[in-house]
Amino acid sequence: MKDTKKMVQLAVLVAIIAVMSFTPLGFLPIGPVTITLMIIPVAVAAIVVGPAGGAIAGGVWGLCAFLRIIFGLSPFFAQFLNINPIFTVVLMLFPRILAGWISGLVYLAFRRFKNKTLAAMAGSVAAPLCNTILFVGTWILLFGRTDLFIATYGDAVWVAIVAIIGINAPIEAAFGLLTGTAISRSLIHFFPDKKSVTEKG
Helix, strand or coil, X not given: CCCHHHHHHHHHHHHHXXXXXXXXXXXXXXXXXXXXXXHHHHHHHHHHCCHHHHHHHHHHHHHHHHHHHHCCCXXXXXXXXXXXXXXXXXXXXXXXXXXXXXXXXXXXXXXXXXXXXXXXXXXXXXXXXXXXXXXXXHHHHHHCCCXXXXXXXXXXXXXXXXXXXXXXXXXXXXXXXXXXHHHHHHHHHHCCCCCHHHCEC
16 A cells, blocks of 8 residues: 555545445446446455455445435435444445455455456456345344334345345446456556566456
């Protein structure tokens, strides 16, 4: 994080996340499902800056998600805020921070194969998959026994959860694979670090 270049890149990506979080640019409606696109700059930060950068970018996204609740832009999750504010903060922050961090670790693991494109693809897919699974898991853990949760999903809670993961995760992973890989791969190409100079792909 002492590298000025990486700090500038992270600052730009964080600014992009903030803009996307409060504008339609961050959300893509596909039928009954709304895909959140903020995970893409989180993945790019994880790949270009490193796991710490991914965690910071994920934290900023989580903070923006919480502010959306405060500002009345997420009516559904505002109901959870009324139930337990601390749990709501954890729900908004924890999955996003961890997803960014894991994405960076996955990228570093695949970079051992000396192929920057393959590593970028792996990191770009890991971010949305981890985010969806961790978010839904944390959601169930913290709010699964609340009256609101039960009233919303009833006996079909596991069907709903499987549907959310089964629909959102593949679509977001596909977008991450295409856009995250292209953006991060381009940044790595034009702004290589010492390790990536010797890699192929």
